[in-house]
Amino acid sequence: MVQPGLIDCDLHVTPASVEVLFPYLAPHWQEYIRESAFKGPVDFAYPKNAPLTVQPALRSQPGAVPGTTLAQVRQQALDPWGTTYAILQCDYPIQTVHNPDLAAALARAVNDWLIEEWLAKDPRLRAALVVPIQVVELAVREVERVGDHPGFVQVYLPARSEAPYGHRRYWPLYEAAVRHRLAIGIHYGGAPGHPPTPTGWPSYFLEEYVAMALVAQSQLLSLVSEGVFDRFPELKVVVLECGWSWLPAFLWRFDKDWKGLRREVPWVRQPPSAYIRAHCRFSLQPPDVPSEPRGLAQVLDHLETDDLLLFATDYPHWHFDQPAAALPAGLPAALRPKILWENAWRWYQFTGRFAPAGGEGPW
């Protein structure tokens, strides 16, 4: 049996500035950027200097902002881990641009940049392609354009959307994703213009950050309730950087309500938890687990399966100080290989884009 070693499912890369995308933008857009006030999207998910945004050890290193150059990502995020594969997540917020053609141009440029400057240069790299989800038809067009590239394994969607992702307006995207053997990744972030919580705009980034877990829950509610997994039985969804320790309580509640309320959604033939366990996976960071081992054991027990968690460093965000702390303390030894590579390995096999590889990680 092949043992890849370590698959990092959430590694952030981003253009250092909009000018980085110029080689991939038509002259019209270059002129627009040079002459107007637009210097790229502004609604970034993380405040630049907030402690969570960059690990302290990386901040103190001279040179480029972490995640902007391949040399630095190799040195900071790939080599130290003995990473076999890393899935690049670019959260440059092109989905917040209202102008649909500009959004589509930026999406094309980011994807071409990912292909030329990352995927072509390091065989360990895979990536999620970005799409202008603001106009689903244009998003589908982008999937058709680059969706067969051997480096793309996923479509990147920000967690906060204009409408919940189960809504049928998004179904053409899922149809295209399935056809191109791509997973759908729902990633922390997004700025659709309405509040990040069901109860309005919170004052603090801390609140908004914590509330992203609630957004992920709303998205799962939608995907199942709208029958997306019945309509697209092959669809695979990854929830990234929104936590997962909330999942057991959420599944119990959703299953219980389904029993009483399923008449309105008769296409949801199975308990919701069955769909979510079959179609969804969750990246490890942030784990948000209790510090004592017994508490962690209970959470894992409540998940009722070992298959759901996919390792991620979430580079360069600050969730742990030492690599050894990337896995929650007290994690049973039997689970380590599953989380470090095997769950992701099995999960992404359907893409056909992970060739066998040898080698072991630092553990």
Next chain:
Amino acid sequence: MVKPATHPAADRRSRLAVIDCDIHNALPSETALLPYLPARWRRQYELFGLRGRQGAYYPRMVPHAARTDAWPPSGQPPGSDLEFLRGQLLDQYGIDYGILNPLIGVGGQLNLEYSAALARAVNDWQVAEWLEKEPRLRAAIVVPYEDGALGAAEVRRAGEHPGFVQVLVLSRTCEPLGRRKYWPLYEAAVERGLPIGIHFGGTGAGPITGCGWPSYYIEDHVGVAQAMQAQVVSLVCEGVFEVFPSLRVVLIEGGFAWFPALMWRLDAAWRRLKEEVPHLTRAPSEYLRTHFWLTTQPMEEPHRPRHFLDILAQVGVERLMFATDYPHWDFDDPETAFPVPLPEAVRQKILAENARALYRLP
């Protein structure tokens, strides 16, 4: 589910005490509130009715969201007939005390003065038709919660009557409940020694999720847990419990199994971001453990019953207070609601003693 009738006294001896922390008293008719309104607001009601934030209608699966057997023979809506409620709920289960949380939609009206007038009327109606007539009942003060000053005034006015034991707000508000505009409400509540009860419902200033408007009632219903969590996060992060150290908050009909994971997530994020909230003198989980109570309905049902015991331990048995949610369809029967057998001392705490202490009931 309809229970066979039994003699209340015989039942009472064999049962543990029960305090029902969530009963929904309803208006018997559309015009029932009018006698309690001054002429100017009667006319407003006649011409314009109730006007809240539109766009959040998700039809419940049954009329009035009620148990089909909760329609009284009088023909009045479920929850509006005190005599019927006595028989079907209070006597049936030997309930010591029941807390009324009326969901009449007056607290979130767009016209704030109208909201205040309606709230006064509802509270006066509660006194006249419920509290004065049934000694086992207590009630929540309905307030125009989107205006701190008007809301505080009603807390102080209605709070004179000893039958009111909490201040009611709904789980979806225009701003997160920790924000300063709501602080006058908390000041008045604390003055009166009343907890704030946050109950499922309401419409905020945006969609009911952080990712837009869902399509189905099941998403609205499961989604109450997300709204509750957002409110808890806000109350904690805004430092409301630093400003009002004696404030207690009851989370009603929002579930409770999510409480531990929220503590872990809040603490982990706070450890990184605490410089943004220097006014917090404790880890967020400590505020959760000391300032919040949660009602049990709808009871959590883990797939494996032993997980329920884990959750009880993680949440803390002292935090939980039993509720039926009468007359709604997802009613919890105190005899059958718990998914696992529990030690009697634990059941008694959850069924009555935690609420007796919190609401200072005899």
